[in-house]
Amino acid sequence: MRAVQLTRFRAPLVEIQLPDPEPGPGEILILVRAAGICHSDAHYRSGLGNIALPRTPGHEVSGVVARCGPGVLSPAVGTRVAVHYLLSCGICDRCRSAGEQFCRTGAMIGKERDGGYAEAIVVPAGNAVPMPESVSFEHAAVMMCSTATAFHALRLANFSSGETVAIIGFGGLGASALQLTGILGAGRVVVLDVVAEKLAQAERLGAIAIDPRVENLEDALLLATDRHGIDVALDFAGQPATTSAVLRSLAPRGRLTMVALATTCPAINPYRDLVAKEASVIGCSDHLRTELVELLDLAGTGALDLSSAVADTLPLDAVAINAALDDLDAGTPRLRRVILP
Numbered sequence: 574m575r576a577v578q579l580t581r582f583r584a585p586l587v588e589i590q591l592p593d594p595e596p597g598p599g600e601i602l603i604l605v606r607a608a609g610i611c612h613s614d615a616h617y618r619s620g621l622g623n624i625a626l627p628r629t630p631g632h633e634v635s636g637v638v639a640r641c642g643p644g645v646l647s648p649a650v651g652t653r654v655a656v657h658y659l660l661s662c663g664i665c666d667r668c669r670s671a672g673e674q675f676c677r678t679g680a681m682i683g684k685e686r687d688g689g690y691a692e693a694i695v696v697p698a699g700n701a702v703p704m705p706e707s708v709s710f711e712h713a714a715v716m717m718c719s720t721a722t723a724f725h726a727l728r729l730a731n732f733s734s735g736e737t738v739a740i741i742g743f744g745g746l747g748a749s750a751l752q753l754t755g756i757l758g759a760g761r762v763v764v765l766d767v768v769a770e771k772l773a774q775a776e777r778l779g780a781i782a783i784d785p786r787v788e789n790l791e792d793a794l795l796l797a798t799d800r801h802g803i804d805v806a807l808d809f810a811g812q813p814a815t816t817s818a819v820l821r822s823l824a825p826r827g828r829l830t831m832v833a834l835a836t837t838c839p840a841i842n843p844y845r846d847l848v849a850k851e852a853s854v855i856g857c858s859d860h861l862r863t864e865l866v867e868l869l870d871l872a873g874t875g876a877l878d879l880s881s882a883v884a885d886t887l888p889l890d891a892v893a894i895n896a897a898l899d900d901l902d903a904g905t906p907r908l909r910r911v912i913l914p
Contacts, residue, residue: 577691586891608690613684633716691889736804738804742811897910
């Protein structure tokens with residue numbers, strides 16, 4: 574089978590031929606119909622993430638079950654499925670108390686295990702989530718990371734209807750977050766990004782758009798919220814100066830949820846920014862399989878439509894995929910891009 578792999582850090586991905594995968598006990602073989610290109614994949618290419626090479630990236634995956642390994646009764650061959658990318662035991666103390674993303678023996682598809690930049694993938698049957706017929710493969714793939722992580726971030730922040738939201742970074746996660754906040758009944762939604770085309774798109778979708786490089790971002794945020802401040806902020810960009818300004822702009826008991834794979838810390842004055850306002854800073858790691866089921870159900874009813882989040886599609890071609898990753902590193906005006914093998 575054809576696959577596009579990361580074989581050296583800080584070097585282009587390459588197309589290779591691999592043996593056709595075979596499902597083992599409890600596993601299924603999925604013919605990949607769509608694989609989203611996430612900014613995390615660009616980070617992995619740059620050397621971030623401590624990945625063993627070679628590795629086939631791609632953790633946003635959907636497709637059709639082609640073969641079942643011994644002991645698998647469901648999903649049946651021919652079922653349209655999306656893939657939960659977290660591999661977990663389900664029985665350790667961390668799985669049971671905190672969630673599968675903290676499994677003591679866990680791994681991630683596209684990082685510790687080969688992912689969806691390929692014609693086929695083998696995963697445990699329990700990681701396959703059946704898709705409604707009305708949901709496209711492209712949209713289901715994007716839901717597996719960008720939409721689900723944005724959903725989980727809102728859950729962790731205990732978001733409530735009517736609250737004011739700031740979305741820092743309007744890529745795939747930001748676009749999903751904007752739609753989710755609308756579904757969940759947000760009041761004002763402010764989007765911050767440095768790419769003019771993305772700000773224009775956010776405005777078309779009903780958000781207040783602000784370039785964080787304005788002279789006084791705190792004043793701009795207070796003006797945009799009629800001096801109420803931000804109740805919930807979702808940080809998908811990880812730019813310390815912007816994060817600090819948003820933190821200072823939180824309303825009393827405001828919550829900042831940090832999602833970006835950032836390695837530098839924003840400046841924080843513990844008393845002014847946290848104690849005096851009883852504000853919270855929350856880390857967000859991945860999401861839960863149960864949340865994927867909820868999102869696919871929402872998409873099946875038409876309440877969630879990711880047409881605006883999917884910018885375009887690409888073939889399973891190393892040159893095209895490397896160009897897409899280069900665009901992400903440079904600050905592309907596009908949102909999610911999806912590979913169709």
